[in-house]
Amino acid sequence: MWAKNTPSRKARQRGRRVTNEGPFPPRSDLRYAAGVFDLLKTDATSKARLGRLTTSRGVIDTPVFMPVGTQASVKALDPRELREMGTQILLGNTYHLSIRPGMEIIQAGGGLHSFMGWDAPILTDSGGFQVFSLAKIRKVRAHGVEFRSHLDGSPLFLGPKESMAIQRQLGSDIAMVFDECPPHDAPAKEQNLAVERTIRWARECREQPRAEGQFVFGIVQGGADPALREHCAKEIVGMDFDGHAIGGVSVGEPEPEMMKAVEFTEPFLPANKPRYAMGLGTPAQLVELVARGVDMFDCVLPTRVARNGTAFTNRGTFAIKGGACKAEFRPIEEGCTCFACRQFTRAYIRHLLNVNEILGLRLVSIHNSHFYLHVMAEIRRHLAAGTFEEFRRGFIANYVPTSRVLASRMVGAE
Numbered sequence: 001m002w003a004k005n006t007p008s009r010k011a012r013q014r015g016r017r018v019t020n021e022g023p024f025p026p027r028s029d030l031r032y033a034a035g036v037f038d039l040l041k042t043d044a045t046s047k048a049r050l051g052r053l054t055t056s057r058g059v060i061d062t063p064v065f066m067p068v069g070t071q072a073s074v075k076a077l078d079p080r081e082l083r084e085m086g087t088q089i090l091l092g093n094t095y096h097l098s099i100r101p102g103m104e105i106i107q108a109g110g111g112l113h114s115f116m117g118w119d120a121p122i123l124t125d126s127g128g129f130q131v132f133s134l135a136k137i138r139k140v141r142a143h144g145v146e147f148r149s150h151l152d153g154s155p156l157f158l159g160p161k162e163s164m165a166i167q168r169q170l171g172s173d174i175a176m177v178f179d180e181c182p183p184h185d186a187p188a189k190e191q192n193l194a195v196e197r198t199i200r201w202a203r204e205c206r207e208q209p210r211a212e213g214q215f216v217f218g219i220v221q222g223g224a225d226p227a228l229r230e231h232c233a234k235e236i237v238g239m240d241f242d243g244h245a246i247g248g249v250s251v252g253e254p255e256p257e258m259m260k261a262v263e264f265t266e267p268f269l270p271a272n273k274p275r276y277a278m279g280l281g282t283p284a285q286l287v288e289l290v291a292r293g294v295d296m297f298d299c300v301l302p303t304r305v306a307r308n309g310t311a312f313t314n315r316g317t318f319a320i321k322g323g324a325c326k327a328e329f330r331p332i333e334e335g336c337t338c339f340a341c342r343q344f345t346r347a348y349i350r351h352l353l354n355v356n357e358i359l360g361l362r363l364v365s366i367h368n369s370h371f372y373l374h375v376m377a378e379i380r381r382h383l384a385a386g387t388f389e390e391f392r393r394g395f396i397a398n399y400v401p402t403s404r405v406l407a408s409r410m411v412g413a414e
């Protein structure tokens, strides 16, 4: 039973049994030591890197895309589908999960992996981004933030200590430090304050106990100010985290500013640890960010736009609902090996969307998530073969970005 004080070996075993058929070996079969990032190759023509991050729940090949499961679910997709499309690591969220269903339930369920039936790696966001973007803040204190729940207005407090405790209880494989992420157009004074708090809070996070085998990544803030980025990066890197994230991107900034934030930060990040650009981006942006030395990505776009009936392809996005697809008896994308494209036509999926059948949303979500994972697999293949530059040029030339897709990245958290 799910008694709170039985740490649910049964639950863990159950989770394991459900997911053992995937590409990830059960924990007992792992022979490698946890905590290793191997930089396998650096591209000759760009800063792109081929790497491998070894966690206690499995190996992550980088560059990697991490589907977002904010509420312990990647919207509309189940773990079997995620595994089949090659997902190596998922995201979960401290803020949302601690509010609903609450830590008592997740702990009684044997931790996040067991609770959601996913035994491969999970990265948890610290909740900092949500506290500053969703909640009604009452007061920013020295050791965290007093705020009211965005759901029912109840008073809550989240800081480095609380965030790390929740992430420890969730049992994620990678925990993120609690940081302050100001909007991109925040005045310089606010950006400075946010960086100082982020540094101080990172130090506090560093001192907290972790779950067994849990990595902790530091986050670099600093907006679009090169000096502030450098200062923050140097301080964070000095704390010897297991990896580094570039935060303060995907906060409403135009693309050139986002690229600059990454370019201002990357030179100060050590090569022997993974780099993660938080909350980005479109497929074309991912290719460009890989070329700038980023290894890890997460983004809500593939599932969010799927729910509007928008599909990603090598040529950009298109609306399946549109009349053009009415009698198109071909897949969303020719040559795509996802389940939706192997099995169904645009005309059928358009029909499902137009009559509000849930299957329509699920099929577009499957295709879009598969597309993102496939782009990353192609990037890794070309990096290994030494042909990344040709791939990059071809991909960018083919891919037509749409402003609508870029805009939908900005709308709150999924």
Ligand SMILES: [Zn+2]
Residues within 6 Å of the ligand: 332, 333, 336, 337, 338, 339, 340, 341, 342, 366, 367, 370
């Ligand atoms: Zn497909």
